[in-house]
Amino acid sequence: MSEMQKTIEIEVLRYHPEKDKEPHRQVFEVPFTDDMSVLQGVQYIKDYLDGSLSFRWSCRMAICGSCGMMINGVPNLSCQTFLRDYYPARVRVEALAHFPIERDLVINMEGFIEKLESIQPYIIPKEERTLAQGEYLQTPEQLNAYEQFSSCINCLLCYAACPQFGLNSSFIGPAATALLHRYNVDSRDGGKAERMELINSEEGVFNCTAVGYCSEVCPKHVDPANAVNQNKTNSAADYFLRFLAPKGGAK
Amino acid sequence: MSKRRPYVRSMDGWWRKNPFFVEYMIHEGTALFVAAYAGVLLTGLYRLSQGEAAWNGWLAALKNPWYIAFHLAALLALTYHTYTWFKIMPRTMPPVVVGGERLPGWVITAGGLAAAAAACLGLLALVWGMAR
Ligand code: SF4
Ligand code: FES
Numbered sequence: 001m002s003e004m005q006k007t008i009e010i011e012v013l014r015y016h017p018e019k020d021k022e023p024h025r026q027v028f029e030v031p032f033t034d035d036m037s038v039l040q041g042v043q044y045i046k047d048y049l050d051g052s053l054s055f056r057w058s059c060r061m062a063i064c065g066s067c068g069m070m071i072n073g074v075p076n077l078s079c080q081t082f083l084r085d086y087y088p089a090r091v092r093v094e095a096l097a098h099f100p101i102e103r104d105l106v107i108n109m110e111g112f113i114e115k116l117e118s119i120q121p122y123i124i125p126k127e128e129r130t131l132a133q134g135e136y137l138q139t140p141e142q143l144n145a146y147e148q149f150s151s152c153i154n155c156l157l158c159y160a161a162c163p164q165f166g167l168n169s170s171f172i173g174p175a176a177t178a179l180l181h182r183y184n185v186d187s188r189d190g191g192k193a194e195r196m197e198l199i200n201s202e203e204g205v206f207n208c209t210a211v212g213y214c215s216e217v218c219p220k221h222v223d224p225a226n227a228v229n230q231n232k233t234n235s236a237a238d239y240f241l242r243f244l245a246p247k248g249g250a251k
Numbered sequence: 252m253s254k255r256r257p258y259v260r261s262m263d264g265w266w267r268k269n270p271f272f273v274e275y276m277i278h279e280g281t282a283l284f285v286a287a288y289a290g291v292l293l294t295g296l297y298r299l300s301q302g303e304a305a306w307n308g309w310l311a312a313l314k315n316p317w318y319i320a321f322h323l324a325a326l327l328a329l330t331y332h333t334y335t336w337f338k339i340m341p342r343t344m345p346p347v348v349v350g351g352e353r354l355p356g357w358v359i360t361a362g363g364l365a366a367a368a369a370a371c372l373g374l375l376a377l378v379w380g381m382a383r
Contacts, residue, residue, distance in 0.1 A: 097260070226344075229344070230343075230345050
């Protein structure tokens with residue numbers, strides 16, 4: 001079937017650290033079909049129009065978490081956002097907000113990786129068990145307590161949606177807190193006291209002013225705002241409980 | 252030498268860049284009306300403590316058209332504040348599990364709004380009853 005080839009304008013925020021003092025916009029005319037994602041549009045640019053365009057991607061099915069971009073100012077996975085939804089208007093793509101731009105659409109995520117390490121994102125066993133004792137058992141209810149928070153794919157859309165992180169990049173932020181919470185509420189874990197120090201700290205949950213946009217943009221329904229806000233309560237409890245049990249709790 | 256030179260974008264005017272943030276600023280802004288109205292009520296209490304004449308003076312002042320306009324504005328702002336408050340509530344609390352099922356967010360929001368409406372009506376009925 002022959003049909004007039006549709007084209008759409010994609011405006012990309014470019015930044016080349018060796019040549020540019022600051023980012024600038026560049027518009028590309030991209031032919032597209034209705035099944036093309038924004039990521040495919042950007043890939044078309046790299047393959048046929050300008051090979052120097054840099055961006056991250058891998059799975060193109062909303063599971064690896066590497067293709068996050070600001071699309072018309074909204075943080076989204078570019079592989080699950082479709083060009084047809086913007087046509088015939090121009091689509092604006094930009095590196096995820098609130099992160100330093102390394103080059104073009106690639107952000108610097110070192111800060112997040114450090115935060116991820118700092119929350120100890122693994123089970124710190126409550127009790128050591130030998131192999132002979134078998135696996136740790138868990139009831140469906142115990143699984144429910146953390147399952148949603150374990151769905152995070154580290155795409156960082158929630159950070160791009162969080163103005164408090166934008167204003168203070170040392171804030172531990174939505175995803176790291178959601179993952180921290182995921183381990184704290186796991187029945188097999190015994191590391192809560194250590195992790196609470198982070199929750200209670202200057203970088204902790206009280207930087208959050210309940211804007212709530214992080215949960216709105218999360219592609220995996222993690223609801224990181226919920227993890228952050230539940231831990232405000234936990235932190236307050238921690239603070240007051242130390243008067244009762246001087247050994248544990250907040251420092 | 253590293254060629255890296257990560258560029259940090261400015262946060263100037265951040266809240267104007269997304270309708271979600273504009274809405275957030277509006278609902279935070281309505282909190283000023285909550286504070287202002289608390290001030291009005293405290294003034295009333297203070298005038299009451301000063302005796303009948305002071306109290307009646309305060310009541311008369313309330314009839315000023317500007318004051319009435321303020322009340323209308325405050326009513327609107329507080330209604331909006333209440334709505335947004337309960338809208339975000341499910342995100343701020345631990346999951347409520349009823350019969351093994353997690354209560355959906357909208358039920359919590361609806362419950363909060365219903366409680367707020369009931370409290371308002373109850374208070375109105377009480378004042379109405381006392382005034383008659
Ligand atoms: S919490 Fe959601 S938005 Fe944030 S990094 Fe994880 S998956 Fe992405
Ligand atoms: S490419 Fe993997 S999430 Fe989009």
